[in-house]
Amino acid sequence: MAKLRKSISIHAPVDRVFAYATNADNVPEYWPSMIEVSNKKDLPSGGHEFDWTYKMAGMRFHGHSTPIEYEQNRRLTVRNEKGIESTLVWSFEGENGGMRLTLEVEYQIPPTLLGKLAQPFILKLNERELDSVLENIKAITEATAPVATNVQARTSVH
Amino acid sequence: MKKIRKSVLIQAPVERVFDYASNPENFPEVWPSMVEVSNIERKADGKHSFDWVYKMAGIRFHGHTDTTEVIPNQRVVTKSEKGIESVFTWTYAAEGGGTRLTVETQYTLPGTVLDKLAEPFLIRTNEREAETVLENIKSRLEMAAERTTGKQAQR
Numbered sequence: 039m040a041k042l043r044k045s046i047s048i049h050a051p052v053d054r055v056f057a058y059a060t061n062a063d064n065v066p067e068y069w070p071s072m073i074e075v076s077n078k079k080d081l082p083s084g085g086h087e088f089d090w091t092y093k094m095a096g097m098r099f100h101g102h103s104t105p106i107e108y109e110q111n112r113r114l115t116v117r118n119e120k121g122i123e124s125t126l127v128w129s130f131e132g133e134n135g136g137m138r139l140t141l142e143v144e145y146q147i148p149p150t151l152l153g154k155l156a157q158p159f160i161l162k163l164n165e166r167e168l169d170s171v172l173e174n175i176k177a178i179t180e181a182t183a184p185v186a187t188n189v190q191a192r193t194s195v196h
Numbered sequence: 197m198k199k200i201r202k203s204v205l206i207q208a209p210v211e212r213v214f215d216y217a218s219n220p221e222n223f224p225e226v227w228p229s230m231v232e233v234s235n236i237e238r239k240a241d242g243k244h245s246f247d248w249v250y251k252m253a254g255i256r257f258h259g260h261t262d263t264t265e266v267i268p269n270q271r272v273v274t275k276s277e278k279g280i281e282s283v284f285t286w287t288y289a290a291e292g293g294g295t296r297l298t299v300e301t302q303y304t305l306p307g308t309v310l311d312k313l314a315e316p317f318l319i320r321t322n323e324r325e326a327e328t329v330l331e332n333i334k335s336r337l338e339m340a341a342e343r344t345t346g347k348q349a350q351r
Binding site for chain 1: 222224225226228229231251253254313314317320321324325328331332335336339340
């Protein structure tokens, strides 16, 4: 299993970052290679399960995501099956008036990709992807009033 | 029109960088938000055209790209229409035994993404995407070279 751990400081309240990052509807917005999320089902224990289509190094994979640990505004652990087997641990901590978001990922590189591309390249690609994910969440959740208005407008777009 | 200019030094010969980076088939491999490339047509003069699906801020756009200028191992200019209007200029220059790859783009942010998210965020996201594309091309070519070298060393 490959492992990644990335962390970022965000100048926004923990509950705002948690609400945004853990909502599956937002994943294609902040995760560049997440092509599609569908069949989202809210769970009574918190969080939701959903299907996804993800592109890794040009190859598409379909999978299913299920939360295995949900602690509101603190932690979400998600297990992904099929396509790309992985576990994601999202941690949310208050820090200096803002918060620190940490994402840990353990994943199996699909064998079909390993037959096509060098493993160090795939690892580097995924590391850059995670940097973009955290930077995007930071930029969106730090945005102030004008964007909040746009978020409201988004409801009517969908 | 928004503008982006990014550059990277790749430890690989110009011909190899040009062959890889000017082939639209390779775009989805190194370009995170490039969902799909299809209907690639190559012309005798080295120009090509293709259709694409690109995701910006979670919204998918469909478009078409035509090469307007190609000088092998030096320069490629493409123009994209529909979905997201843009002009890309890719420049390849020998430098220090490797290649300096530079991409310059001029693009228009679609109204649908501007309705959804703030312009500064979209501009920053697209800048980061361009940096990522160049870094991924660099990794793809340099790491493949390392692997080849490794295999040769084993023989």
